[in-house]
Amino acid sequence: MKKPNILLIMTDQLRGDCLGINNHPDVKTPNIDTLAVNGVNFENAYSACPTCIPARAALFTGMSQRNHGRVGYCDGITWDYPHMLAGELANAGYYTQAVGKMHVHPLRNNCGFHSVELHDGYLHYYRRSATPYYEHQNIADDYFYWLKNKKGISADITDTGLECNSWVSRPWIYEEELHPTNWVVSRSIDFLRRRDRSKPFFLFASFVRPHSPFDAPQHYFDLYNRINLTPPPVGDWADSTYETQGKNYNGLYMSPDPELLRQAQVGYYACITHTDHQIGRLIQALTDDGELNDTFIIFTSDHGELLGDHHLFRKSLPYEGSARIPLIIQPHRGFELRRGTTFTDIAELRDIMPTLLDTADAEIPQTVDGVSLLNVIKNNAKTREYLHGEHIYGNRSNHYIVTETDKYIWFSQTGQEQYFDLESDPKELITKINDNNYTEKINRLRNLLIHELTGRPEGYSDGERLISGMNFKATLF
Numbered sequence: 267m268k269k270p271n272i273l274l275i276m277t278d279q280l281r282g283d284c285l286g287i288n289n290h291p292d293v294k295t296p297n298i299d300t301l302a303v304n305g306v307n308f309e310n311a312y313s314a315c316p317t318c319i320p321a322r323a324a325l326f327t328g329m330s331q332r333n334h335g336r337v338g339y340c341d342g343i344t345w346d347y348p349h350m351l352a353g354e355l356a357n358a359g360y361y362t363q364a365v366g367k368m369h370v371h372p373l374r375n376n377c378g379f380h381s382v383e384l385h386d387g388y389l390h391y392y393r394r395s396a397t398p399y400y401e402h403q404n405i406a407d408d409y410f411y412w413l414k415n416k417k418g419i420s421a422d423i424t425d426t427g428l429e430c431n432s433w434v435s436r437p438w439i440y441e442e443e444l445h446p447t448n449w450v451v452s453r454s455i456d457f458l459r460r461r462d463r464s465k466p467f468f469l470f471a472s473f474v475r476p477h478s479p480f481d482a483p484q485h486y487f488d489l490y491n492r493i494n495l496t497p498p499p500v501g502d503w504a505d506s507t508y509e510t511q512g513k514n515y516n517g518l519y520m521s522p523d524p525e526l527l528r529q530a531q532v533g534y535y536a537c538i539t540h541t542d543h544q545i546g547r548l549i550q551a552l553t554d555d556g557e558l559n560d561t562f563i564i565f566t567s568d569h570g571e572l573l574g575d576h577h578l579f580r581k582s583l584p585y586e587g588s589a590r591i592p593l594i595i596q597p598h599r600g601f602e603l604r605r606g607t608t609f610t611d612i613a614e615l616r617d618i619m620p621t622l623l624d625t626a627d628a629e630i631p632q633t634v635d636g637v638s639l640l641n642v643i644k645n646n647a648k649t650r651e652y653l654h655g656e657h658i659y660g661n662r663s664n665h666y667i668v669t670e671t672d673k674y675i676w677f678s679q680t681g682q683e684q685y686f687d688l689e690s691d692p693k694e695l696i697t698k699i700n701d702n703n704y705t706e707k708i709n710r711l712r713n714l715l716i717h718e719l720t721g722r723p724e725g726y727s728d729g730e731r732l733i734s735g736m737n738f739k740a741t742l743f
Contacts, residue, residue: 269359269626270598271561272468273552274618276325277541278318279477279581280567282311282590284538293535294489295547298594301565303606305596306643310550310670314655316569316581317518317590318369321615325568326350326370326377328619328634332722333743338658339582340742341391345370345377349631351619352468353378358628361465363457366450366472373406377506379470383453385409385446387474388423388430411626416444423608428479431482431527432515433579435480437486442483447475447537451544455551468622471548475541476571480533482540489539491530498527498574499588499693503684508577518662520574527574534573535708548647552562559599562625564618567591576694582659584666585694589655591615595639599624603643610670652711654718658740665726667711678726681734683702685711690739727735 284290287299287307313321320336327334327347334347340721352362354599364382366560368375373392376382384407391691392403413421417440424430426439438445443452449565454471461467462595475482477674508519545565568591572578573594575587582588593613616636623630624638641647656665660679667674673694675684686699698704712732719727725736 268560270354271466271557272360272622272625273548273561273563274468274622275468275545275548275563275565276367276472277476277565277567277592278472278474279569279571280508280538280592281570281573281587282309282567282592283490283586284476284535285447285592287594288592292490292493292531294539295383296326296544297542297549298565298592300549301596302594304605305563305594305605306603306609308593308595308609308611308613308639309677310610311566311591311593312589312653312655312668313567313569313591314589314616314653315657316583316655317657318367318568320657321568322369324636325618326617328616328631328636330616330635330654332718333633333635335742336740337656337742338663338738341389342371343741344372345375347633349633350378351622352376352380352470354619354623354628355468355626356380358623358626359465360468360626362470363454363461364470364472365457366446366470367474371401373401373648375433382410383457385449385474387446387477388479390430393702403434409446413444418565420647423481426479426481428481431580431700433478433480433520433530433573434463434515434720435536436501437484437487437536438481442485445481445483445540447473447482447541449543451548451551454548458551458555458557464690466626467649473541473544475536476534480530480537482533482536486536486540486589487532490535493628495528498531499576499695501576501693501695501697503697504576504578506577512577512579518578518580520572520577520579522577530579531573534571548637562601562622563596564622565594565596566615568615568617572612573667573715582657583662584655584657584664584668584673586692587669589666595621595643597643607643609642611640612651612668612670612695613649614653617649652714654715658738663738666714667718672707672711674708675716676715676730676732677713678724678736678738680707681732683708683712693740737740 285304323334512519
C-alpha cells in the first residue's frame, strides 16, 4: 500500500485563538477552518518555548527543551541533531522539500530535507556587515535573491519602512504576487509539478507571516478596516509601564495610542487572512494534482502573538496569546475518524514529529519526547497531564505549567508567581495566586515545576523549592 503524502503547513506567530474555527470574533480563516471541519482540531496546543528557534527545534527533533537544549532565542548555534523529522521521513522513502522559513544555523542547513527553498524573513543576525558572503541573507535566502532579480538589486521587504518585529503596519507596496506569502505557495506548487512521482512526498510549507512586518496586500487591510475590532483583554494584574515603554515601536509593550493599536490589529489580521487565502491556493493545487485525498495535512504555528493582550506585544511570555498555538490535522483518505472533532488534550510542537513518523509507518527514534497524536485521534488516548514551558527573557524569564484547566507561572529572576483558572478565566484576566480557594491547585502545579527543574544546570530547584535569581542562558549545551 502506498504511503500517504504529508503536507506540514506552518505559520509564524499565529495565535491559537485567531481562527474562525476557534471562535475568534473578527478574524476570517475559511480555508484553515475547512481543514478542521474535515479533520480534527487540538484546541489546547502550546509552544513550550514560544519564540522561533526553540519552537522549531521542538518541531524538527520531537524533543522537549530539556533535551534539544534551546530555552531562549539565540542565533548562530549549529543545528546538529542525530534525528530530525525530514531526515527520518527521507529514510522512510519520502521525497522531502521545504519552502519558506527554517530559521536554523547555518542558514543553508537542510536539516535532512532533500531540498530547501529558503525565506526566513528579515533576520538581523544574517544581515550584519561581518556576515560571510555565502551566509548573508541577500545571497543565501532564495526569496530575497528572487525579489532582487524581479525589482532591482536594492529591493527589500524593508522598502515599506516597517521593522520586522514592530507593531507598525501598512499595506505591501509591490505587486501581490511578489509578497513572500505568495512566493511560498508559488514555489510549493512548483514542487508538486517537478517532484519525483515514484515516491510519496513530504512538503513543509513554512510562512513568515503573520509575524511582523504587518504588510499584507491592500485588499486584506480593507477587509478589517471596516470592522469594529474587539479590544484585547487586559488583566487586573497588568502594569502601566506600557504608557511610556509602549511608545517604542520595537519592544515588549503595545502602543498606548488606541489608533496605533487598532492599526496593529488590522495589519496582523490582514496577514492571517492573506495567508489563509494562499493556503487555499495550495490546497486547490493539491486537488488539481489529484493528491489531496492521499495527503495527510497538519497546520500549526511556532508560537503566538500577544497583540496588546495585557498591554503586551510579541511573544516569549507564558500567556495564552503568546504560548497557545493552532494545531489542526486533516488525514488522508482511509483514515477512520469522526471529522470535525475537537480535542482538549495538551499538545505541543514536539508531538508533530512522532505523529508524522507514525503516519508514514516509520520508526520513531528513542530521542523523541513527543507523543503521536494518532493514538489520541484513533484510541482516545491522553497526551499528557501537563506541559512545562519556559523562555529566557531577561528579568521576565519565565517557566509555566499548563493543564487543560489551569496554569501556574513562575518568573525565575524575580520569584513572582501567577495562577490562572483557565476554565472560568480563559483570557487570564485575574490571577488567583493569593486566593486561598486555589491553594491546593497552586501547590500541585508548583510542585510539578519543582520536579521539572530538579537537576537543571541553572540551579532553579533543589528538589524541594524554586530558587529565584539564578544565572541563565539561552541554551543548555
